């Protein structure tokens with residue numbers, strides 16, 4: 297039944313996924329991905345992904361566990377090399393310049409347990425030229441954390457907020473946030489989403505990967521649905537809602553049920 301259903305949705309959505317030649321790929325987009333594929337040994341994690349990202353937009357990258365979201369983000373961040381296809385950031389291949397301007401929030405923790413929240417900021421500042429200590433201090437306060445808190449003493453939700461603050465304190469042009477809301481309780485999520493949006497400059501874009509669609513529905517401009525490594529549906533959230541007569545949350549449940 298499940299297979300039958302998934303095949304049904306693939307067929308339902310496939311014809312409406314814009315093809316590469318109609319994707320408006322061009323110099324005006326900050327990021328252009330064309331037919332991107334990543335294979336790990338005999339496992340294809342990402343396949344046929346073609347899309348463009350504009351400046352100043354909030355994107356939701358949606359899909360269940362194992363659908364390829366992390367792999368896709370890591371390729372844009374320059375941490376994983378595509379097996380085939382092209383990713384251009386500002387019309388140049390991913391490399392030193394893109395890494396300067398793209399901030400990536402991984403799902404893993406990246407600070408040592410002996411560090412305080414302040415140490416994490418200093419550690420980040422030493423790595424990234426665009427890291428702004430004042431912005432970090434404000435984000436830490438907005439996240440209800442304190443500079444003197446020890447990373448080892450933080451709950452998983454607090455550690456998740458710390459990761460977000462450290463990533464957003466960079467003045468990046470593109471933020472890739474991989475499951476930023478994981479571990480954050482339902483009450484705090486809305487505030488964290490607002491904090492994220494307030495911290496991002498008007499010209500910058502954000503890609504938020506998540507399966508917590510309820511929290512993102514109201515704030516994202518565009519959605520990218522990934523299933524089994526392929527982008528099966530993408531577009532402006534408002535337009536998709538109008539065309540389908542459904543919310544993004546309802547569509548998500550329908551596609552991945």
Ligand SMILES: Nc1ncnc2c1ncn2[C@@H]1O[C@H](COP(=O)(O)OP(=O)(O)OP(=O)(O)O)[C@@H](O)[C@H]1O
Pocket residue numbers: 336339340341359360361362363364365366367368
């Ligand atoms: N280093 C790796 N070696 C082998 N297979 C991998 C590797 N990384 C990811 N995969 C596989 O690629 C597929 C996509 O994984 P990926 O982590 O990109 O998905 P995801 O959508 O981010 O999942 P999640 O929401 O669980 O983090 C999965 O089947 C995963 O097992």
